[in-house]
Amino acid sequence: MDEVVERVDAQDRALGPVSRRDAVRKGWLHRIAVAVCHDRQGRILVHRRADQVSRFPGCYEVGIGGALGVGESYEQAATRELEEELGVSVAVRYRFKFLNRSGLSPHWLGVCDAVVPRDVMPNSGEVSWHGWLSESDLPRILQEWTFTPDSPEILHRYFGDRPDGTSVR
Secondary structure, eight states: OOOEEEEEOTTOOEEEEEEHHHHHHHTOOOEEEEEEEEOTTOOEEEEEEOTTOSSSTTOEESEEEEEOOTTOOHHHHHHHHHHHHHOOOOOOEEEEEEEEOSSSSOEEEEEEEEEOOSOOOOOTTTEEEEEEEOGGGHHHHHHHSOBOTTHHHHHHHHHHTSTTOOOOO
């Protein structure tokens, strides 16, 4: 069954419910939320998408997430996706959003972060591998592995808004 999402405008204002399939096919803006997960030592969770998923199978990713349902906030969607994909129920913190034009279709991408336990239980239908990487490993890994189109931008913005201005690139 196709997901129902909220079609939004260029300012991220709701226009009304549509099927996600139509939103992608017709290039309508909609909302996606991801959580960048880290452990208490600051390592970032990187995962490989399962080969059977419809979007970017086998690619690596830095965010756990998916489409917002109608009336759902970025934080609510990120929390739901963490439970569905990693089997963890943790608080998320909204960080920022941006109009993402990479990937299958344009969408507003809300990025949250979450501290998650190291012993996650990934849903094998969604995640085929996961590992904890230090921030210093990320630039090399982004060059060597095939990531989803939005992962480099997420990391650049995620680390770029720090007070010290350092960034992953």
